[in-house]
Amino acid sequence: MKLHAFSLCLFACTACAFEIDDFLDQLDTALTISAFQDNLRARLSGTLDLEIYHFEQPAPGLIDSKIDTLFNPRLTLFLDTQIGSQIYFFAHSQLDRGFDPSDHGAQVRLDEYALRITPWEDGRFTFQAGKFATVVGNWVQRHLSWDNPFINAPLVYENVTAIRDKYAPYSPADFIYGPYYAQKYAFNPVIWGPSYANGFSISGKLGQFDYAIEMKNASLSSRPESWLITENGFENPTFSSRVGFRPNEAWNFGFSASEGPYFRREAEPTLPPGRNIDDYREFVLGQDASFAWHHLQVWAEFYEARFQVPNVGDADTFAYYIEAKYKFTPQVFGAVRWNQQLFGTINDGFGHNDQWSPNLGRIDIAATYRFTPHVQLKLQYDYQHETTGEGEDNHLVAAQFTIRF
């Protein structure tokens, strides 16, 4: 009976969605303009996401909420502009409750804007300047709600560690055990989401190889506030790069590296005397692979990261995930992802070696139903388990309804 009702509901939604589909196609045409004999073209597009999360406290990942059930609507707008054959400009703005899901009030941000120049048609060299996602890894290409098979990011992009970018720990014990007295948002993951920091990049393709190098104003672990050029200049830049190898359309392999200081300016007074934020850096090495053939897509990323921590030494971590998506029918697809993050040990100053954050594993399972080319519904369940430390578990159930225009 319930299945019947659910099928009827899906059918009704599909019928209704087809009604608005025509309207969205017309809207798309209306929001695409061209001038100067098509040498200037611009397209305004976007997504409306309505998300509901239900979880146990403390909230998992970068979710910042004191309540267990969180409603998180988000309006995203994109502007893509092509000027001639060599210049491309894009901007990406969001109206939501915060860069990461939160119970805060509404805010509007300009998350990305960049100017790209491609002098040669074969793509051997491209220059880009602005505020844009990192070139590291392969998750960025699918991080937006319509393309992401999941509602959240892989663990390495959202699991907060004991690293704090606003003040330095005063002892190893404070570093290892200190997290429990502070707010979660005081800490940082290895890579903060797509890392929309400001800077410049060059990239290109040479045969089966591609390359990308970027200079940004903030490290990969930096919080969204640090990405702003008004908050953080280029005095202490971060350099990141990726070399890719694509033997054919199905396979893609990449090697990434990143290096840069991770403390914010306000942390300077808390650093040991004579030291500055440039002395404490985040090093990341990454390997990524992806495979796609017919209705199957598989991605994997492996990251080894080291943080130089004042009064502590080097804090090492290794994180990886393997993700697969399969389209069962033209409108239904499922995805599963296994994530794990392991932490090195540090001497706590009292003769004991202890891990600087608990090891943990997380499995994510998601299913998506596309009503039309513009409307989709995604459901997700995560189970996260700490394999060391307190051994805490967390369950997350989430739903995301997206309209793309």
Added chain:
Amino acid sequence: MRWRGLLWCSAILPLLPVALLASATVEGRVELPKSHSAPVQAKRYQIVTKGGVLSTQPPLAVVYLDGTFPEPDSLPTKQVTQKDLTFIPALLPVRVGTKVEFPSLDDTYHNIFSYSPAKRFDLGRYRPDERPVPSQVFDKPGLVTLRCDIHEHMRGLILVLNTAYFVMTDTAGHFRLSGLPTGHYTLKAWIDSKTTREQPVDLKNGQTLHVDFP
């Protein structure tokens, strides 16, 4: 001997397909929409991007004779190619039952799909050198919108018709539809998903009729 020949002819004639006897022609002009699509490719998260701009597609119409016509024994296979991140042709009229192949000439993946009620399919990602070339048989009349799951700007249309008599206009809207059966029919001009114009026509043997769709 002469009478016997005539008798044979009168016996065989009703068995011949209508098309073999067709001889009427219709020509004219369809008023096409002024706008044309100049697509913009979203390259935000592509590490490697090529220069160049996407080709623009001028609006075209399909003119066809509506009616009930005999089923053909076989239909030629048609193709919609993916080249330079564009469907070529952008609009393809086919008869019901036609098989359409989707070869890719790009050095990147595409993922063609359609959610149109007339044909729902998803070809997935396939390499350009894969054989057989992925195809679909279009067995229901209607408009099928082709899209690519990877390249959001890509749009193609397949107009599946219940008739053997159709032709595409040129970019100025001119058309000529010949070899038509005689009789009373409706001539239709499909202009876009919302607009199909029609006019009744009386087709006579050897006659060329002029019909405009203003």
